[in-house]
Amino acid sequence: MARGHGRAGTVDPMTPEELNDQTQVLGKQVWRVIPYAKRYPKRLIAGFIGNACARIVDLVPFVAIGWAVDYFTSDIMAGPSIVQTAVNSINSDxxxxYGFLIFLGFAMLAVFQGISEYSWQTLGYKIQHDLRMDATRSLIDMEASYYDMRQTGQIMSVLSSDVNQLEDVVSDSSTSIIRIVFTFLTAFVILVSMSWKLAAVLFGPIIFIIPCVYWFSTRVQRKYRKQRESTGDIHAVLENLISGISVVQAYNAQNWEANRVNRESGSYRDQAMGASRDRNRFLPMIYVIAGIAFGLLVTAGGWLASTGDISTGELVTFLLISTRMTMPMFIFGILINQLQRGEAAARRVFAAIDLEPTITDSEDAVELSEGISSVEFHDVHFTYPNTTIKVLSGISFKAEGGDFLGVMGHTGAGKTTILKLLMRYYVPDSGDVLINGRSINDYTLDSVRDKIGFVSQEPFLFYGTVRDNVKYNQEATEEELEKA
Structure with a gap:
């Protein structure tokens, strides 16, 4: 019996059942990018501090404008004593x-925002590269049967568009989260210190955003997942069409293939339109809540200013900061949308990263150090995965070193299958394959394949020049290259 081939019963994490399990408000898989970000602490810290400081100094000019308004209306300097001292030291007027303080606030915003943008964007590109490489390494280690059951376009969609979507999550969504948190915290502290009554009027209606977020997230998450899957289906169909265009034309199947593309593209269109419909119901809810909050603010602020509870400058500051808070509120709606898209992509990317091959080296596997002196098949039975027809039934033969063995048979008789079992692309249902009188499973995979010269019946050119293909995975001198 075959040994040392890992967990043959492992559930494939890329099945639709696992990709479409329970819906979560903010997702779960998308947060697995955080350990990747921790690999680059300098960029992570610089991006966090830069964005946080940018959000804080972003509100400084509005506070300074309020002080200036109070000075212009009462001819009395406003603000803490340390601010008044600084203003007087700048100029006698x-x-x-106050004008310089406003300029200084915007200048500091430009510096911190630049640091933040550069740090998060470069961090996103680095994480994008790491995710793509981890997914690629996992896929490279998978056995041939994994690819027999999947379209190339589906896998390419994961490695390209899904990984790119996660880069957007890092570079855009991360900055949005920091922007929302620090803008609201800074605004809350400033406004409460001026008037807790007016702050309550502004922030009170905002809590109604929470049920809106829950409604949107639970509705749209599954649609975004299906949209990502539809993207993979389109890639698969187009990959088949373009690579097999000569066959398509030979069979006059152009219209049939066009209809296939139409079906897959139509499925993507329908999923995208459904998600867009929910998104465009959600964002107006944010606008309505913001409108209610700002309308109440103007009414209550005017009344408090008329009664002397707050100064004219403080009312101006309130109104300016409230308009600045409009953007984070709208960004919050966009952020939830980005996280839902990221969750759909993360499920597919991390499903690829989490793959484990079912054909592996056993714990006591040894290197095949000597050459191959004999190959033997002993009562081998084999059926390809997801099929019921036996390709090999009780095959037994032995070939010694120096023998020339010819295997004849009709198409599908199992000639190529014998070589695939020898290369351990698959594991026999029963029986054993022996090399030098010992089970092939007792040797490491790499050492067995290093000793076998394999020429595929279907020639394949890798991306690159002919020279690159001749030297494929080998170090060779110019003389050896010319000889080859």
Whole structure:
């Protein structure tokens, strides 16, 4: 019996059942990018601090404008004593000092925002590369049967568009989260210090965003997953069409193939339109809540200013900061949308990364150090995965070193299958394959394949020049290359 071939019963994590399990408000798989970000602590810290500081200094000019308004309306300097001292030290005219503070706030915003943008974007590209390489390494290690049951376009969709979607999550969604948190915290502290009553009027309606987020997330997440799967289906159909165009034309199947593309593209269109419909119901909810909050703010602010509870400058600051908070509220809606898209992509990417091959070296496997002196098949039975027809039934033969063995048979008789079992692309249902009188499973995979010269019946050219293909995975001198 075959040994040392890992967990043959492992459930494939890329099945639709696993990709479409329970819906979560903010997802689960998308947060697995965090350990990748921790690999680059300098960029992570610089991006976090830069964005946080940018959000804080972003509100400084509005506070300074409020102080300036109070000075212009009452001819009395406003603000803490340390600010008044700084304003006087800048220029004898306080108007100039307040103007400089406003300029300084915007200048600091430009510096911190630049640091943040560069740090997060470069971090996103690095994580994108790491994710693609981890997924590629996992896929490279998978046995041939894995690819027999999948379209190339589906796998390419994971390695390209899904990985790219996660780069957007890192570079855009991360900055949005920090922007929302620090803008609201800074605004809350500033506004409460001026008037807790007016702050309550502004922030009170915002809590109604929470049920809106829950409604949107639970509805749209599954649609985004299906949209990502539809993207893979389109890639698969187009890959088949383009690579097999000569066959398509030979059979006059152009219309049939066009209809296939139409069906898959139509499925993507329908999923995208469904998600767009929910998204365009969700975002107006944010606008309505923002409108209610700002309308109440103007009404209550005017009344408090008329009663003397707050100054004119404080009301101006309230109104300016409230308009600045409009963007984070709308960004919050976009953020939830991005996270849902990222969750759909993350499920497919990490499903690829989590793959484990079912054909592996056994714990006591040894290197096949000597040459192959004999190959033997002993009562081998084999059926390809997901089929019921036996390709090999009780095959037994032995070939010694120096023998020339010819295997004849009709198409599908199992000639190529014998070589695939010898290369351990598959594991026999029963029986054993022996090399030098010992089970092939007792040797490491790499050492067995290193000793076998394999020429495929279907020639394949890898991307690159003819020279690159001749030297494929080998170090060779110019003389050896010319000889080859």
């Amino acid at each position: 306080p108007a100039v000092g």
